[in-house]
Amino acid sequence: MRLVRALQSQGFGSRKGCVALVRSGAVEVNGIPCDNPETEVDPSGLVLTLDGVAWVYRERAYVLMHKPLGYECSRHPSHHSSVFDLLPPPLIQRGMQCVGRLDQDTTGLLLFSDDGQFIHRMISPRKGVAKVYRATCADPVSSAMLDALRTGVQLNDEPAPIAALACEALDSHTLRLSLGEGKYHQVRRMIAATGNRVDRLHREAIGNHALPATLPPGQWCWLDENDLKQLEQPWPSAKS
Numbered sequence: 001m002r003l004v005r006a007l008q009s010q011g012f013g014s015r016k017g018c019v020a021l022v023r024s025g026a027v028e029v030n031g032i033p034c035d036n037p038e039t040e041v042d043p044s045g046l047v048l049t050l051d052g053v054a055w056v057y058r059e060r061a062y063v064l065m066h067k068p069l070g071y072e073c074s075r076h077p078s079h080h081s082s083v084f085d086l087l088p089p090p091l092i093q094r095g096m097q098c099v100g101r102l103d104q105d106t107t108g109l110l111l112f113s114d115d116g117q118f119i120h121r122m123i124s125p126r127k128g129v130a131k132v133y134r135a136t137c138a139d140p141v142s143s144a145m146l147d148a149l150r151t152g153v154q155l156n157d158e159p160a161p162i163a164a165l166a167c168e169a170l171d172s173h174t175l176r177l178s179l180g181e182g183k184y185h186q187v188r189r190m191i192a193a194t195g196n197r198v199d200r201l202h203r204e205a206i207g208n209h210a211l212p213a214t215l216p217p218g219q220w221c222w223l224d225e226n227d228l229k230q231l232e233q234p235w236p237s238a239k240s
């Protein structure tokens, strides 16, 4: 692969922009300065350094963010900041998308990728990948409420009741709820259907992969192959 093509694929700009970048002397290939954009590079294990910042070449990008309060998942939000403002420009440029959405007042685990097939596998209800939420409710969590969430609640515009994959009380006002799909405002609507109301909502995990405890709100990290396997782990009862 030509250096200019490698840079373009990683989101460093147009062909013309990447050619200019290399010619300006701002680029190193595996730690060695290179000012010829047509240089052949081997993508495996390739590290591109731009203005002193090292970027590992990735054919596809997978990122996990700790979504903070008050950010929208759309690229051009109307009233709030966008989660895309928290990613570096090359990731925006290479077309990263949110893997499902969280409401602006929901916090927690949010994925981004430029791999369409991965996005489909993560959000398709047929793949049975659980999204695990911690919901803090306005009124106490009752056993009747937990039963209703486990057996299924009727939401407006849905043909049949929807049940949580699992549901447990964590304390008097907090419950953990696992869902196999991601319909619009689903947790809030399911809890409203039981007569309660969500005050705070946080996504703790997807599949078998939990939000890292060390990742502060607003920060993101790369995902490796092992993380992706954990994320794609179907819920035990899901059919393959």
Ligand code: URA
Pocket (backbone or CB within 6 Å): 101, 102, 103, 104, 106, 184, 185, 186, 187, 188, 189, 201
């Ligand atoms: N369900 C909701 O109601 N909101 C979210 O952000 C995610 C799931």
